[in-house]
Amino acid sequence: LSDKLSGIFDGLKRRGALKESDVTAAMREVRIALLEADVALPVVKDFIKKVSEKAVGSTVLKSVTPGQQVIKIVNDELIAMLGSEASTINTLGVPPTAILMVGLQGSGKTTTTAKIAKRLTEKDKLKVMMASLDVRRPAAQEQLKILGEQIGVKTLPIINGQMPVDIARRAMDAARLQGFDVVLLDTAGRLHIDQSLMAEVVAVRDATHPVETLLVADSLTGQDAVNVAKEFDAQVGITGVALTRMDGDGRGGAALSMRAVTGKPIKLAGYGEKMDALEDFHPERVAGRILGMGDVVSLVEKAAATIEQADAEKMAKKMAKGEFDLDDLRSQLQQMSKLGGMKGVLNMLPGIGKMKSAINQSGMDDKVFKRQEAIISSMTTMERKKPQVINASRKKRIAAGAGVGVPEVNKLLKMHMQMAKMMKKMSRMGKGGRMPGLPG
């Protein structure tokens, strides 16, 4: 997305305020990105409208391009809509308090129930009991029991032939008698919203007065997310959402859809089948994923903050003159480390996931930077200023000083030569202003 946006704004070159026609063009791209991320259509429309109003007429900051400015506005608004407040699971009330887990079949209710139980037991030191009210699927109650044994959390003993609401009452009574703090009630789902399901869940709700009713939803749910969230919220009343399968390759548009139609916070995110694959929901992360641009925004911000103004100016001057010595290369390498190293930079860029393993294999990791730094540091000042003076015997000494082989020294010198050449070319074209290696 950021590439496309930058493209749109390339011809613009900072003319003060963003114009409506520019914003409209950019919003076309944003709209496509949101739809590709499976955000529900009505939510997309709302979002575009809101952001357009904000963007039109906003002044473009000196330090960024119009494209980056729009990305930032879109990203900020997305984060705000996804919920900038931190939200935790509520367990407050006269114990035992009930937490009711609802959602469609296969959304991950049972798994998430056990994950939450584990978290409340281990992190919050609460005495937790789980009960499965799923009498529809054979072995559903057994499934929860097995998970309970795995994580060391008690489950309500199974009595066959009971109705869900009776199991719920029995669970609350047992928990009260045995001094439990929290009871997690795992309900049965259906493949689609249906009235018998809703009636069942409502009956359980009225019998247990849960402090928290969590809608468990598969983050890969597309356009249907709005419907599911709306219905559960209207009929049962939810207090929050737990999104599962965030480890999948969906872009998580369901998060925005559900949050937008219910206004209820997304409290948790499931990142796998294992019992500890449960995390707090991070709006920034998901916003970047929805836009398909990684953390471009934070990369832009971080880069701007990390590269000290003076350094940047000095470097720009040198580049304009076509000078770029090994001291400059070393400070570039150091700046890369400040950005969190190669991996840190890569993590913030979109579409890079698949490339990462290739990069790991190629050995282009932070260790390489450290070694390159070491090679430069074991040169004399003279050598750093005028690499041409480095002959075979000096190379040997430098390699020994840095604890590497001569081929690595050669590689570094070659890399430097290529960079210097490229910069000379750039400065001849009169584009010396942009820092190399940073997103333009």
Ligand code: GDP
């Ligand atoms: P329920 O029908 O709503 O109770 O769903 P289950 O809890 O039984 O989960 C259905 C399937 O989804 C199981 O195979 C789970 O292991 C799997 N699952 C649940 N949460 C996640 C998650 O966050 N990531 C992945 N990859 N799988 C999950």
Ligand code: MG
């Ligand atoms: Mg289940």
